[in-house]
Amino acid sequence: MVNPRESIQRAGTLLEMRRPADAERELRGVLAVRPDHFTAHSLLGLALVQQGKAAEAVSSAQEAVRLAPDQSYPHYMAGQVYLRIRRPDLAITSVRASLAHNPEQASAWELLARAHLMMGQYREVVDAARRGLAIDPQVSDLVSLLAVAHEKLGEAEEARAAAANAVQLDPESATAHLAYGRAALIAGDPRTAAEAFREVLRLDPGFDPARELLVTALKHRNPLYRILTHLRRFRGGWQMVFLLPVIPPLIIVFVLIAVLHWAAWVAEAVTVLRLARARATRLLFEGVEARAALAGCALLVAGAAVLAAGVALGQEALGMAGAAVMALVTPVQEATHTGSARGRGILYGWAGLLGIAIVASATIGSPTIALLSVYAGLGTIWVAAGVRRLSPVSES
Incomplete structure (x- = not known):
């Protein structure tokens, strides 16, 4: 006999462990007995998109929203799916619907900030990150997003201060060290940037963008190279x-x-x-x-x-x-x-x-x-x- 609550919990754990195929099996078991379970549909959308099944993931996310349009969770999860398939415009629409039902959700503001970042709307990233931090100032990823937005806007001092705060909040966050390295790079400190990118690769060895940025930082340690590159x-x-x-x-x-x-x-x-x-x-x-x-x-x-x-x-x-x-x-x-x-x-x-x-x-x-x-x-x-x-x- 399938226990929906236990299966949902197991599916969530499996998704955190990056085992989406196993999570999908758990969730389909729930939906076999409870086809109207909107939480299962929402999580299934995330499990499917992590396996590259974009069309099925969108369909599942939309079904969750249809079943519970007045709940914030399915809108939020739909936003996660849309962001992963690189449709930040749809992600923004979904997460705003989620925030309309629950504006005190820091994770939703973080998702909104990420969607705006993907669209290159950096002032909106700053606004969303600050709204999220007003709810929970201890979220390192939100501070990292704030740092990245300041960096993209050319605000070197603000970027570096925010990135340093992100690293302090979570020294084991690859995202925080990445933001700190980028901020140091635009501030003209390639040595510190290189150290930060090495830390990113220690925490996440497969993160190719950090490898590319490390190469850039190492090149910029040459003063003549910096001048001529400009x-x-x-x-x-x-x-x-x-x-x-x-x-x-x-x-x-x-x-x-x-x-x-x-x-x-x-x-x-x-x-x-x-x-x-x-x-x-x-x-x-x-x-x-x-x-x-x-x-x-x-x-x-x-x-x-x-x-x-x-x-x-x-x-x-x-x-x-x-x-x-x-x-x-x-x-x-x-x-x-x-x-x-x-x-x-x-x-x-x-x-x-x-x-x-x-x-x-x-x-x-x-x-x-x-x-x-x-x-x-x-x-x-x-x-x-x-x-x-x-x-x-x-x-x-």
């Missing part, structure tokens, strides 16, 4: 091109931007190669990123050698070809750091064409082709921007 964010608006006929000297600005980007990519290659070879950090770097860094450094050295040979031999075309080889660092790095597989393919193809042009310029002794290859290589920053716009990451 400069790399500026590419100049495409509207500036229309000013060239009116202000020809503006071409100098384009050249300066391209050269600074090239220097930043060189710093990227050198920094990554150093970290990828160090015993303490080599495991953090994927093969592709390490190989691209090695290729970038090799192009730099080879190009410098060819340039020097060209100068020593008095062969202008050879020297210019060496400069073009050095400029290839930009297209190789731009391709490697493009999220879309299609975009990467296009940019690697572009780099290959430039390589052929460089070899041809040295072979036939044409400094003009080599010089154009230099310009094309350095100008890849704008080619890459266009490719990324036409080939978003979702297509990969």
